[in-house]
Amino acid sequence: MNRMPVAERREQLVEAALAVASRDGIEAATVRAVAAEAGVSLGVVHYCFQDKDELLRAMAHAITERNTVQGLDQIPRGLPVAEVLELAIDALWASISSTRGSQLLSYELTTSSLRHPELNQVAIEQYRGQWAAAEYVLDVVGKAAGVTWALPSEELSRIVVAVVDGYSLGWLVDGNADLALRGLRGLGGYLATLAVPIENGAPGSGAPMDDDAVAPQSDESPA
Amino acid sequence: MNRMPVAERREQLVEAALAVASRDGIEAATVRAVAAEAGVSLGVVHYCFQDKDELLRAMAHAITERNTVQGLDQIPRGLPVAEVLELAIDALWASISSTRGSQLLSYELTTSSLRHPELNQVAIEQYRGQWAAAEYVLDVVGKAAGVTWALPSEELSRIVVAVVDGYSLGWLVDGNADLALRGLRGLGGYLATLAVPIENGAPGSGAPMDDDAVAPQSDESPA
DNA sequence: CAGTGACTTGGGCGGTTGTCCAAGTCAAGT
């Protein structure tokens, strides 16, 4: 094999682990399988990572980092909240539904983390990332539509993450993408009822609305 | 060991498998560990089950069947829909939050099922059971409060299952039961806005309400 | 051009897994 500095080799191995685990499941991501996927011999993995667990943690970190939301910068301003939300949700679902293996791997990583002390931090990092991402998206959407939200953004992001998680799981099980997307659009409709227009002279818009502030739902995608 | 007919022995082994897997995770439920938990020798397991997979399927079937909702028969009639929903949700959450290991095992079973062809039917059976249970609960609640729902019950049950799943996962990760319960009560508040009183002379009640029928959320617990 | 050290190799180690089986034990029927 081509010689390569450790740092670069590590990235390659993480990539290989991600490929194997997304395709065949986290249990299939053995040291041997990762080495074979990367086209290197067995010893290389333990030369670059102290443990198999360290490799798995690096892989989890990579897949979590990759879940950053994309394409939010091109959301047009001045649209009604409901429409902005629909755009955001459609984009989110497109990115989720096109990466089934990664989605499934994310849930496998979460449950594995909750069982094995060596992966202790993985799950909480995953969800901290998702809650923060949801909060950020809600902030961007709110600014694009000129509204604020009737609920604290931590609660709202929890709602978004929970609902997206729930529908993603359901979709993984039954394979019905349309049903899931319709459900998520419903979440968008619910969120729209929580939008409060900014009194400021700015050209806001969207669903005005009372808050009878009931609340919870929410989640940001684990893609 | 005491002699025992196969059928009875099978039940005992399923119980042992459930104990091991709930406590230590699905990976820890090896044939040896299950035999030890049941206090029988190794060969007994393969005498009662053809495969390890057959044992796992039987275990999954048992845990899914056990998720039937309880205590619904003692819901008082004539209460406002919002209060009935809160009662139901509090009971549901009490049963979820008191069985952390089983909840986690349910998610492990789902992901395992989605990866291994031998467990193919497990996940879909789990969710069919949960969607049906949610539908049943919504029906009971509706009758107790004298209302019907503004959305088709299949969609509503999907919402319930998705939201409960999402919040359960979040709770498994961060351990914050209060936050999850508050979130689920919010789901109850949302559902209340979808309740339509029955015109019939019956003493219904609860939040009346327009349906702007957006929709989805929902889930029934995997306990 | 020689030497040094980072990187790679492939096999071996002990442990665990699912599966199998020859032999043993015990309750029930004749």
Add this chain to the structure above:
DNA sequence: ACTTGACTTGGACAACCGCCCAAGTCACTG
């Protein structure tokens, strides 16, 4: 009392796992 067959036992097997290491290879520096 003896036979039969359901049930149990404990060890063996091959396959796989994570981990380790002595030896080899190559790029680079002096």
